[in-house]
Structures are given as C-alpha cells and as structure tokens.
Amino acid sequence: MILNPESEVLETLAKSILLAARTAPKAKGVDDIVTALVEAEDIEVLASTMEKLADEKGEGFAFLKRDAGNLRNAGAAVLIGVKASGAAGLNCGACGFSTCKEMLAQQKVEEEFKGPNCMFKYADLGIAVGSAVARAKDLCIDNRVMYTVGAAARVSGLLDADVALGIPLSVTGKNVFFDRK
Template sequence: MISEIDAVKTVAGLMMAAARTAPKAMGIDSLVIQTIGREEMGAVAEKMDTLGMETGMTFFNTNADHVRNSDLMVLIGVKGRLPLGANCGGCGHATCAEFVKAAPTDADYPGPNCIFKITDLGIVTGSAVKCAASHNIDNRVMYTVGVAARRLGLMEDCTIVYGIPLKVSGKDIFFAETMAH
C-alpha cells in the first residue's frame, strides 16, 4: 500500500531533480540540494523559534509551526561566493577578483554574492515548487528556514538557503490560515 507520505517523498525527489536540471548561468552548478525529515525539521523549527524571539520577527515563529506540521522539507542553497568571471559588477564590485577579495558580511545571508548565482537560486527554486504544485503537494518557499538551516550548519558553504516544507492535507497549512485574517 502506498501512503501520502510516500507521495511526498517521491515528489521531493522530483523537486530535487527539477532544481538540479534547471538552467544555470554559464552551465555552472553551485547548488546544494537536500531533503530533511522530522528530526532535522524539529531542530530547524526550534532554531526558527529562537531567532523569532531574539529578533522580534514573529513570522519566524509562525513559519516554525508550519515546519513542525509539514511532512518533509527540501533545502536548496547556493555557494554564492563563487564567481563566474564575468566581471559584470552585479555583486557591487568592479571585477570578480575584487568580489573574491571582499570580506563576507556577518548577516543572515553573508554577501557579497555573485548575482548570477542568486539568479540561478531563484530559477531552480521556482522549478522545484512548480514541480511540487504540479503534483498537488502543498509547499511554500521560506527564507526563515534557510536562515535557521545555515545557522545549524545544514548547508555547508552555502551563502543563501531557502527551505521548502511539503505537506499533504485537506487544507493548505501554509496559506489557508493567513487568508482567513
């Protein structure tokens, strides 16, 4: 017998494939993609709660509850400090050599980051969530998950991470309650 959680696991794998095969600038892949289950999701949710309390940004806590109530989660991160050599200036520096020498900021998402890598992250994340939606798996892209995952060391060398919690239920837990307010 196949369960709904089996369907979520299958779609998570398809999401990872969609992200990996999505187009990337100059064909260079700097992504880290993984799924995490209940135990790691619990640790991420706890970190999100802590961050919400520390910063006063209560949406971290709301999103932590969504993570706790999800079936599985896909994490997608990018190694944004790897330049492509285009010398485009999109990172805020005149050349890629200057970009590489720049000290990273101490922030949720340390920069500077290569603009092409950030664009790639957006494209692959879109491909992944489209895949989930096409298979009727509720999902939501969460910056808050990425911040917590980075702080927990789950996405080594990634400067920017997004989390995509997945859920199968009779009501979309990520949007339905917010629409009622």
C-alpha cells in the same frame, strides 16, 4: 485496501522536486546548487532555530515563529541553497562592485546568509527554487518558499551553503500554508 496512502509517497516526491532544482539551468553551466531532503528529526532542529532567531532579532521578526509552526505542520521539507565557487567573470557590477575580482576580495559577512556573492549565483538559486516549486505544483503538493527555513538551516549548520531557502511540503485536505497570521 490502503487508506490515505498519499503521505507515504511524500519523501519520494520530494526527491523528484529536488531533481527539478538540480537540473535547472545554471549560469555559464556551473552548478553551485546544494540540495537536501530534511529528515523528520531535523524538522524540530530547524523550527527551534527559527524560534531562537525570532527572539534574537526581536520586534518585527515574529513571523519566524509563525513559519516554525508551518514547518512543524508540514509532511516534509526540502532545502535549496547555493555555495558559490566564484563569480561569473562578467564584471557586470550587479553585486555592487566594479569587478568580479573586487567582489571576491571582500570580507564575507556572516549572518543568516554569507555574502557578497555573484548575482548570477543568486539568480541560479532563484531558477532552481522556481523549478522545484513548479514541480511541486505539478505533483499537487502544497508548498511555500521560506527564507526563514533556509536561514535556520544555515545558522544551525544543517546545510553548508552561502544562501539557502526552504520549501515545506504538505499533502493534506487544507493547505497549511494558506491561512497564515
């Protein structure tokens, strides 16, 4: 008999969650989504980076430390990001510029994220993340989408993406992401 085997399959199920992100629809069929399964040793790299960001950003950013604790208590985590290869070419203005050419000519800002980017790339990221958390829900895996984990992945160099979000995963009797202070 194997007692409490559910935690042993979390990594395999996390790959299924990333599969949902990969196969999510993309604008104009262009896939600029980047995914990663966070390995155990990288959890601490991310959590430490989140704490460092909290200290650097100062008052109002204590939630980064709270999220670092959540990440450390997770059984696994996945990262989903977008590394934009261009623009959709629709000149829609949603990025804040009149044309795609004008947006692409701008100097990129490097903070936790890198931009500006085409709004459709951000929409693709949102759809991929939505597909991933829907899959996690279907598998009864507790999860929470965290900007903080994605920012730490980019700042620490663990994920080469312009914008990223992290999704810690947990299979415990009590959702570790529910009662947050």
